[in-house]
Amino acid sequence: MLKDMRRFHTCNCYYTDNIFIEKYKLHVRFVSEDQFRKDYQNILRTLGCTTDAQLDDVLDDIQSEVERRKNLAIQSAERKAIIKKTHKPLREHVYSLQESHLAPEFLEIVKYCHTDDATEEGLLSLLTTEAAPRVYRFPVFTKDFCRDLVEELEHFEQSDAPKGRPNTMNNYGVLLDELGLDEGVVSPLREEYLGPLSALLFPDCGGRWLDSHKAFAVKYAVHEDVDLSYHYDNAEVTLNVSLGKDFSGGNLYFGDMRQVPLCETECAEVEHHVTQAVLHRGQQMHGALPVTAGVRWNLVVWMRASRQRNLLCPMCGAPPSLRPAPGRGDGFTDESGREGVCALT
Numbered sequence: 033m034l035k036d037m038r039r040f041h042t043c044n045c046y047y048t049d050n051i052f053i054e055k056y057k058l059h060v061r062f063v064s065e066d067q068f069r070k071d072y073q074n075i076l077r078t079l080g081c082t083t084d085a086q087l088d089d090v091l092d093d094i095q096s097e098v099e100r101r102k103n104l105a106i107q108s109a110e111r112k113a114i115i116k117k118t119h120k121p122l123r124e125h126v127y128s129l130q131e132s133h134l135a136p137e138f139l140e141i142v143k144y145c146h147t148d149d150a151t152e153e154g155l156l157s158l159l160t161t162e163a164a165p166r167v168y169r170f171p172v173f174t175k176d177f178c179r180d181l182v183e184e185l186e187h188f189e190q191s192d193a194p195k196g197r198p199n200t201m202n203n204y205g206v207l208l209d210e211l212g213l214d215e216g217v218v219s220p221l222r223e224e225y226l227g228p229l230s231a232l233l234f235p236d237c238g239g240r241w242l243d244s245h246k247a248f249a250v251k252y253a254v255h256e257d258v259d260l261s262y263h264y265d266n267a268e269v270t271l272n273v274s275l276g277k278d279f280s281g282g283n284l285y286f287g288d289m290r291q292v293p294l295c296e297t298e299c300a301e302v303e304h305h306v307t308q309a310v311l312h313r314g315q316q317m318h319g320a321l322p323v324t325a326g327v328r329w330n331l332v333v334w335m336r337a338s339r340q341r342n343l344l345c346p347m348c349g350a351p352p353s354l355r356p357a358p359g360r361g362d363g364f365t366d367e368s369g370r371e372g373v374c375a376l377t
């Protein structure tokens with residue numbers, strides 16, 4: 033069996049950049065208090081952060097977010113070990129992806145991508161194209177699989193197991209790696225099914241070279257997170273599947289790539305139906321409208337291509353400054369030539 037022996041890395045910007053201040057819906061960079069005051073004090077004032085005490089609260093929040101990020105890998109590995117030992121699944125079959133979990137239309141789409149003469153145009157004729165540029169929609173899972181997966185996620189959510197936050201903007205959800213869904217579900221989904229699609233749709237954004245991912249389920253409900261502010265992902269290609277349950281509102285909206293100024297951007301709304309995925313470039317700005325009733329679960333996979341991000345970090349927009357990380361880190365690899373690429377085991 034070919035085993036990927038590469039050491040994965042994170043970009044050092046993870047510890048300074050894209051820190052989200054929830055109260056003022058603002059992403060900031062924090063290197064020092066002086067730099068922070070200089071860069072953001074005026075903007076924060078216009079957003080209602082006017083007193084010293086309010087600014088101190090913001091600085092405290094930043095401090096704890098940076099600490100969380102520094103300890104994340106170790107704490108995540110600890111949680112994963114505890115969950116593996118103690119968590120009793122409710123729906124065992126969702127931990128191992130089977131063809132019977134996938135929508136027949138999706139299997140047809142992937143089959144087409146595997147044919148020798150597959151083209152982007154041919155593939156597009158099988159997908160729903162959206163008003164937003166290069167945003168595509170198609171069924172992925174069966175209804176039964178979505179229902180069982182949500183039941184499993186809620187069973188885990190209600191258990192005493194330790195839980196990590198899915199990402200820096202969502203407060204409610206499940207990290208799929210920690211729950212043990214990564215190896216059996218997300219990896220085969222990326223490698224065997226989504227890779228061939230992304231290669232045809234996003235060859236210019238690393239779609240041919242997807243070699244790692246971060247996956248989580250996010251939950252929106254009226255008294256929890258209701259929406260998601262406009263942002264870009266730490267991904268080359270993002271998959272977002274609507275899993276259920278019953279909800280109103282919560283459509284996604286898309287603008288342009290992050291490099292395009294906001295004033296030149298018009299947003300397009302994309303409907304999201306249960307069992308269907310929306311596939312888009314990670315660097316295309318997007319958000320989620322408020323859920324107005326019910327509970328909405330989404331499966332999000334941030335797919336990464338080391339070949340692409342090793343050149344330019346998608347988060348700081350500069351060549352990455354690498355720091356070795358456990359697991360798949362943030363999907364960067366060191367290509368300076370000292371590391372082996374593969375080992376036969």
Ligand SMILES: [Fe+2]
Nearest residue numbers: 263264265318
């Ligand atoms: Fe996103």
Ligand SMILES: [Zn+2]
Nearest residue numbers: 043045345348
């Ligand atoms: Zn970076």
